[in-house]
Amino acid sequence: MSAGRASSAALGSRGRDPVRALQHALYRAAKADPGRRFHALMDKVCRRDVLRRAWVAVRNNDGAPGIDKTTLAEVEEYGIDRLLGELVDELEMRWYRPLLARRAGLRQSRL
Incomplete structure:
Protein backbone atom coordinates (compact mmCIF):
# COMPACT_ATOMS: atom_id res chain seq x y z
CA MET A 1 0.00 0.00 0.00
CA SER A 2 1.33 3.41 -0.87
CA ALA A 3 1.90 6.05 1.79
CA GLY A 4 -0.86 8.18 0.29
CA ARG A 5 -3.43 5.39 0.39
CA ALA A 6 -2.41 4.41 3.92
CA SER A 7 -2.65 8.01 5.07
CA SER A 8 -6.08 8.68 3.57
CA ALA A 9 -7.42 5.35 4.81
CA ALA A 10 -6.32 6.06 8.37
CA LEU A 11 -7.58 9.64 8.32
CA GLY A 12 -11.00 8.51 7.20
CA SER A 13 -11.19 5.93 9.95
CA ARG A 14 -9.94 7.85 12.99
CA GLY A 15 -12.24 7.19 15.90
CA ARG A 16 -14.17 4.57 13.97
CA ASP A 17 -11.46 2.00 13.33
CA PRO A 18 -8.80 1.81 16.04
CA VAL A 19 -7.12 -1.22 14.43
CA ARG A 20 -6.60 0.69 11.19
CA ALA A 21 -5.25 3.66 13.16
CA LEU A 22 -2.79 1.33 14.94
CA GLN A 23 -1.68 -0.14 11.61
CA HIS A 24 -1.16 3.33 10.22
CA ALA A 25 0.87 4.48 13.25
CA LEU A 26 3.14 1.43 12.98
CA TYR A 27 3.45 1.96 9.23
CA ARG A 28 4.45 5.62 9.72
CA ALA A 29 7.02 4.72 12.39
CA ALA A 30 8.56 2.04 10.16
CA LYS A 31 8.69 4.34 7.12
CA ALA A 32 10.21 7.19 9.14
CA ASP A 33 13.03 4.94 10.36
CA PRO A 34 13.59 1.86 8.14
CA GLY A 35 16.17 0.52 10.61
CA ARG A 36 13.78 0.72 13.55
CA ARG A 37 13.18 -2.47 15.50
CA PHE A 38 9.81 -2.96 17.16
CA HIS A 39 10.43 -4.67 20.49
Missing part, protein backbone atom coordinates in the same frame (compact mmCIF):
# COMPACT_ATOMS: atom_id res chain seq x y z
CA ALA A 40 7.13 -4.14 22.28
CA LEU A 41 4.36 -5.43 20.04
CA MET A 42 2.79 -7.93 22.43
CA ASP A 43 0.48 -5.29 23.89
CA LYS A 44 -0.80 -4.62 20.37
CA VAL A 45 -1.29 -8.32 19.58
CA CYS A 46 -3.20 -8.84 22.85
CA ARG A 47 -5.86 -6.30 21.96
CA ARG A 48 -9.29 -7.85 21.54
CA ASP A 49 -10.08 -5.61 18.54
CA VAL A 50 -6.88 -6.72 16.78
CA LEU A 51 -7.64 -10.40 17.43
CA ARG A 52 -11.23 -9.87 16.24
CA ARG A 53 -9.93 -8.31 13.01
CA ALA A 54 -7.62 -11.30 12.56
CA TRP A 55 -10.55 -13.68 13.07
CA VAL A 56 -12.63 -11.81 10.47
CA ALA A 57 -9.76 -12.03 7.98
CA VAL A 58 -9.37 -15.78 8.58
CA ARG A 59 -13.13 -16.34 8.33
CA ASN A 60 -13.44 -14.30 5.12
CA ASN A 61 -10.56 -16.31 3.65
CA ASP A 62 -12.10 -19.67 4.66
CA GLY A 63 -8.98 -20.39 6.72
CA ALA A 64 -7.80 -23.97 6.91
CA PRO A 65 -7.26 -25.82 10.20
CA GLY A 66 -3.84 -25.27 11.68
CA ILE A 67 -1.51 -27.70 13.41
CA ASP A 68 -4.18 -28.29 16.08
CA LYS A 69 -6.69 -29.38 13.37
CA THR A 70 -9.37 -27.01 14.75
CA THR A 71 -11.82 -26.02 12.03
CA LEU A 72 -13.65 -22.70 11.65
CA ALA A 73 -16.91 -24.47 12.45
CA GLU A 74 -15.45 -25.80 15.72
CA VAL A 75 -14.28 -22.31 16.68
CA GLU A 76 -17.73 -20.90 15.96
CA GLU A 77 -19.38 -23.70 17.93
CA TYR A 78 -17.05 -23.05 20.88
CA GLY A 79 -17.75 -19.33 20.68
CA ILE A 80 -15.63 -16.72 18.97
CA ASP A 81 -15.84 -14.21 21.83
CA ARG A 82 -15.08 -16.95 24.35
CA LEU A 83 -12.04 -18.13 22.37
CA LEU A 84 -10.72 -14.60 21.82
CA GLY A 85 -11.20 -13.74 25.49
CA GLU A 86 -9.28 -16.83 26.56
CA LEU A 87 -6.57 -16.07 24.02
CA VAL A 88 -6.21 -12.50 25.32
CA ASP A 89 -5.89 -13.84 28.87
CA GLU A 90 -3.29 -16.44 27.85
CA LEU A 91 -1.28 -13.89 25.88
CA GLU A 92 -1.34 -11.31 28.68
CA MET A 93 -0.33 -13.89 31.30
CA ARG A 94 2.33 -15.29 28.94
CA TRP A 95 0.73 -18.73 29.20
CA TYR A 96 0.08 -19.18 25.49
CA ARG A 97 2.46 -21.59 23.84
CA PRO A 98 1.82 -22.24 20.16
CA LEU A 99 2.15 -25.78 18.94
CA LEU A 100 5.20 -26.44 16.83
CA ALA A 101 4.49 -26.03 13.14
CA ARG A 102 5.13 -28.90 10.78
CA ARG A 103 7.60 -28.33 8.03
CA ALA A 104 6.32 -29.56 4.72
CA GLY A 105 8.19 -29.47 1.47
CA LEU A 106 11.16 -27.55 2.82
CA ARG A 107 14.60 -28.99 2.33
CA GLN A 108 17.82 -27.26 3.14
CA SER A 109 20.15 -27.07 0.23
CA ARG A 110 23.73 -28.07 0.71
CA LEU A 111 26.32 -25.68 -0.59
